[in-house]
Amino acid sequence: MxxxxxxxxxxxxxxxxxxxxxxxxxxxxxxxxxxxxxxxxxxxxGPSRAERARGGLLYFKSGGTGRTDLWVQSLDGRHHRRLTSTGRVVALEPLLQPAPMNGAEISPDGKSVAYVERGPRMGARGGDDGQTLTGAWDSLWLVSSDGKERRKLLEVPGTLPGPKGTVRTGSFVWSPDGRYLAFVREHFTPPPGREVCPRVSIHKVEVESGKVTPIVLEQELGYTELLGWASEREELLLFSRCGLRIGAPGEFQEFLRVLPVVGGKARSTSASGPAPSPDGAFVYLPPQPPPNPTPPGLFRITGTGLSPALQLAPSKPGFLHWFHRAPGGVFTALDCRYQAEGQCHDALRPRKMYRVDIATQQVVLVRAEADHIHVLAFSPDDTQALVGLAIQENPKPSPIGARGWQEKLYLVPSGLLLEDASWKELQRQGTALGGFQHWGTSEHVHAYVGWLR
Structure with missing residues (x-):
């Protein structure tokens, strides 16, 4: 890295x-x-020519009129290059917020990218051919990190025709060894969005041969997002939502599910915003509201369920961003005492930052004032952090009604982030990577995919 x-x-x-x-x-x-x-x-x-060639940040770039492609930005922020040029790359909308769009997934070794495209007959949002809706995408592609090698791995309508009704192809993840990709197919017998809990099929495709194997067929799991593939267990981690149509008023249930890759029944735990560790060994669960309030905590994922690993002292909503090499991460706790919960993540409100270490069972306050800092991710070697900094006020109102702050993307040393240096010091020593966005709109989160090597 x-x-x-x-x-x-x-x-x-x-x-x-x-x-x-x-x-x-x-x-x-x-x-x-x-x-x-x-x-x-x-x-x-800035980095040397050799350093620039070894890596960069992968991101989605919209070209207007529904066209989207994948681009790579060098770590000095100065160089940009295309990985795709069709304009048909699909940036899947995640169920979990905030979270990156998962229409592209970087391989475990960081040297290739799996991404999805919509066919010529599909609209900008994904359409149908008059019979079977394929949802967000209908073809799965692989491209090397330098953009020189590209091939179609899978075309869904011809390879996996769905049952009568509507079929939507959704999120996908790599296996830890990079040999397979697992992907979701949601089946709706009534028109889309009217079924309480869609039935789900999950398949895996071998990267080398393109051979497709079913993992589970039409189980009633609900709207499903693949979160990861456990590296020490042959299990997939899913987030699913059952209830009324997404976006419609009303109640719905949310679950963290653990599904054996060899097939079998999923283990389910009620969870509104789970964040599993990169290796799938642990998961962060946010605090639960009344009538059954619970504090935020970390849990070890076992063969039978979840085992408490560490309780986070501040009983407030927030985000946990995991380290890749150390068992732990950075937890940002948000203060929502003065506004509605739905706006808690958007406005420039008081927030504190903690370092979480599962091995030592410690939760250490590292920033008493982290109001202007929006952590997005850590590099694969944990030496760098991608952060959004609210660095200037904007007289124009935010689209979501938050304070008129503008956020800019920076790459900063992780050690500096975990010190009590001011956000202005992070800005001074960091490297600017992107333009301005309204604070709290999560546009940076959705555009960012990850590190290439």
Whole structure:
């Protein structure tokens, strides 16, 4: 994993040293650095050409008129390149909020991307051919991280014709060894959205051969999102929702489900916003509201259910962002005492940041004031953090009615994030990666996919 090195390039007063730099870097670049240092201004040293070639951040980019493609941005924020050019890439809307769009998934080794496209006969949202609705997508593709190798792995309508009625193809995840991709098919006998709990089929496709094998066929699981594939157990982690049509008023039930990949019955736990660890060994469950209130906590996923691993002291809603290598992560607790719960995640309200360590059973306050910081993810080696910073006020109102703050995406060292440095210090030492968005609209969350290597 490439690491962004930020610092000040200094030069001695030796004429020989300056001449060497002039020839090595080029006259204009060296002259600029010399002037900056002479004026006492720090100059950021960007990654080398080799470092840029080793990685970048994958993101969705909309081109208007319903066209969307995948792009890669270098870790210095200066270079962008396409991975796709059809404009048909589908950014699936997640059930869990906030969460990244999962119409693209990076392989475990970070060297390829699985993504989905809609066919020519499907509209921008996904349509039908007059008989069977294929929902969000109808073809699954693979592309290498450098964009040079691309192939279609699966075309769903021709390979897996659904039963009579409506079939919608949804989320998908990689197996830990990168050999398979599992994906969801939701079956609706009545018109879409009117069934209380859709029946679900889950299949896996072998990456090398394209062979498709069913894992479970038409179980009543509900609207389903695949969250992960446990690396030490042959099990899929699902989030599902049963009840009225999504978006309609009324009550619905939400579950974390653990499903054996070899087939079998899913184990279910009531959960409104589960966040499993990258290896599928643990899961964070947010606090539950009355009439059965519970504090937020971490649980170990076992063969029979969930076992308490660590209780998070602040009994407030928030987000847990997992580390990839250490058993734990960063928990951001939100203060919602002065506004409705539905707006808690949107406005610039007081929030605190804690470091969570399952191995030592510690929850340590690292930031008493994290109001301007929106953590998105950590790099695969945990050395970098992708964060949104609310760095300026906007006189125009937010689309959701929150305060007029604007957020900008930054890459910052994880160590600096876990110190009590101000958000302005994060901005000064970080690397800007994107333009401005309204704070709390989660547009950065949805556009971001992850790290390529």
């Amino acid at each position: 490439p690491v962004m090195v930020i610092g000040v390039r200094t030069f001695s007063s030796s004429i020989h040293r300056h001449i060497t730099i002039l020839f090595r870097e080029g006259f204009m670049a060296s002259l600029l650095v010399i002037l900056l240092c002479a004026w006492g201004l720090p100059a950021k040293a």
